Amino acid sequence: MIELGHCQSRGDGRRFCRSHVYTGVVSDPGGLTMLGVFTMRGGHLPENPMLQSLHNLRKHLLTGVSFAIPFIACGGILIAAATALAPKTGGVADFTHAPKLKLISDVGAASFTLMLPVLAGYIAYSIAGKPGLVPGFVGGFFSGQVNAGYLGAILAGLLSGYLVQLIKTLPVSKHVRPIMPILIIPAVSSGVIGILMLKVVGSPIAHMMSIASAALRGLSTGNAVILAMVLGAMIAFDMGGPINKTAFFFGAAMIREGDYRIMGACAAAICTPPLGMGLATLLRRTIWSQEEQEAGVAGLAMGLTGITEGAIPFAAADPLRVIPCIILGSMTASVIAMLGGVGDHAPHGGPIVLPVVDRRIVYLAAIIVGTIVTALSINLLKTWSQKPARDMERVA
Amino acid sequence: MKIVAVTACPTGIAHTYMAAEQLEKTAKALGHEIKVETQGAMGIENELEENEIRQAQVAIFAVDIEIEKRERFRQLKVIQVPVQEAIKNPKSVFLRLQA
Numbered sequence A: 001m002i003e004l005g006h007c008q009s010r011g012d013g014r015r016f017c018r019s020h021v022y023t024g025v026v027s028d029p030g031g032l033t034m035l036g037v038f039t040m041r042g043g044h045l046p047e048n049p050m051l052q053s054l055h056n057l058r059k060h061l062l063t064g065v066s067f068a069i070p071f072i073a074c075g076g077i078l079i080a081a082a083t084a085l086a087p088k089t090g091g092v093a094d095f096t097h098a099p100k101l102k103l104i105s106d107v108g109a110a111s112f113t114l115m116l117p118v119l120a121g122y123i124a125y126s127i128a129g130k131p132g133l134v135p136g137f138v139g140g141f142f143s144g145q146v147n148a149g150y151l152g153a154i155l156a157g158l159l160s161g162y163l164v165q166l167i168k169t170l171p172v173s174k175h176v177r178p179i180m181p182i183l184i185i186p187a188v189s190s191g192v193i194g195i196l197m198l199k200v201v202g203s204p205i206a207h208m209m210s211i212a213s214a215a216l217r218g219l220s221t222g223n224a225v226i227l228a229m230v231l232g233a234m235i236a237f238d239m240g241g242p243i244n245k246t247a248f249f250f251g252a253a254m255i256r257e258g259d260y261r262i263m264g265a266c267a268a269a270i271c272t273p274p275l276g277m278g279l280a281t282l283l284r285r286t287i288w289s290q291e292e293q294e295a296g297v298a299g300l301a302m303g304l305t306g307i308t309e310g311a312i313p314f315a316a317a318d319p320l321r322v323i324p325c326i327i328l329g330s331m332t333a334s335v336i337a338m339l340g341g342v343g344d345h346a347p348h349g350g351p352i353v354l355p356v357v358d359r360r361i362v363y364l365a366a367i368i369v370g371t372i373v374t375a376l377s378i379n380l381l382k383t384w385s386q387k388p389a390r391d392m393e394r395v396a
Numbered sequence B: 001m002k003i004v005a006v007t008a009c010p011t012g013i014a015h016t017y018m019a020a021e022q023l024e025k026t027a028k029a030l031g032h033e034i035k036v037e038t039q040g041a042m043g044i045e046n047e048l049e050e051n052e053i054r055q056a057q058v059a060i061f062a063v064d065i066e067i068e069k070r071e072r073f074r075q076l077k078v079i080q081v082p083v084q085e086a087i088k089n090p091k092s093v094f095l096r097l098q099a
Helices: A010-019 A033-039 A049-085 A099-128 A130-145 A149-169 A177-217 A221-237 A242-256 A261-283 A290-304 A308-317 A319-339 A351-356 A360-395 B015-029 B050-055 B083-088 B090-098
Strands: B002-008 B033-040 B043-045 B058-063 B077-081
Touching: A049 A099, A049 A149, A049 A242, A049 A351, A099 A130, A099 A149, A099 A242, A130 A149, A130 A177, A149 A177, A149 A242, A221 A242, A221 A261, A221 A308, A221 A319, A242 A261, A261 A290, A261 A308, A261 A319, A261 A360, A290 A308, A308 A319, A319 A360, A351 A360, B002 B015, B002 B050, B002 B083, B015 B033, B015 B058, B015 B083, B015 B090, B058 B083, B058 B090, B077 B083, B077 B090, B083 B090
Parallel strands: B002 B033, B002 B058, B058 B077
Antiparallel strands: B033 B043
């Protein structure tokens, strides 16, 4: 909806697809749905001060997330690679006789350790500029130390940013002003944030995180299916917009917490919209225009590299029929992946992440079935409703 | 009109460049001279030179995140819009220049 409301002509969309088949991280990460929905309306910056501050909050969170995602990618991929290659003792990777693999795994672990300080630091940087970095990094570091995870890091980043912003506005004599940014602000703000994280807010959040991950681990089959359906629907719904980002960053953040299934379900759902639309154009050429067929080929390439945006040209042209079909396909794929115990160690989706996926056969099956469901349902819908649509054109 | 622009989205692999392309194309169609700097996952590309910023009459930021080196634009009138607007409706971005 938000992303698709008033897109330019389909030709434009198609051209974009072609020139932007990069490999890389799929759909934009992070952001909170509520904030996203509030602030994306019509693309205009909200005038209302409440909405304006929500919009700013979203911008700060996304800035932090954009710096943190590559750290998750590095950690997830290196640890997964080392674990996969290491000899197994009792089904668990054993590094005692594989020092080189241990080294690779340690590098990945270092990247994971740094992800929280980077997330918190750049949230604070977005709010308060350079002076926000130090308390943000320190707060994020402690969030890792007390196991408060990414929630703790987000909180540390926000607190740091607003605290520094506050200190900056304090009236100080002009003799003190030069040493504010280099001595006073780093020391005072980091002291306050560090103590807050260690002694006050850290452990309640750590407690919340452990309850949440215990709940995730103990999910009954029924609840797992519901979770997978919600994730799949969110991924497909706006193809890279704020709702997609929320599900994606939840999956990516859980990689660091050691739960790969959330990202596994997301990864399967991420690629079926463009793959499904591409397959649909191949299956029944007669109901798709020349332009759409070309967009379909681009969609296949984007689907294989895990870029949900490949379905946007189709959804922009015909949202009422396309969006329900890609949601159905993505939900199918994520449910199969979740039930089959697919785990994804990289914050990215589609067949391209296959080397770092657990249970590859199930993963591929989830993608294939989701793709076929998408393609068949859109072709059916299009065939059924084509005649009335043509009649209307004639009347018009 | 001489315009400088910066685009930046959170992931920095697709929308950043789509917005840049739309701004360039629309500016050309409207007879403006524009240079667009992208701040994507690869960092700053097509970086704006100091004299280009000095000569420009206005800056367009199509950004969803805080940009790098914002201080360069201190002297310049800045129009800030969400990345989506530059992609979906670039003409409306340029309409704001007149306002």
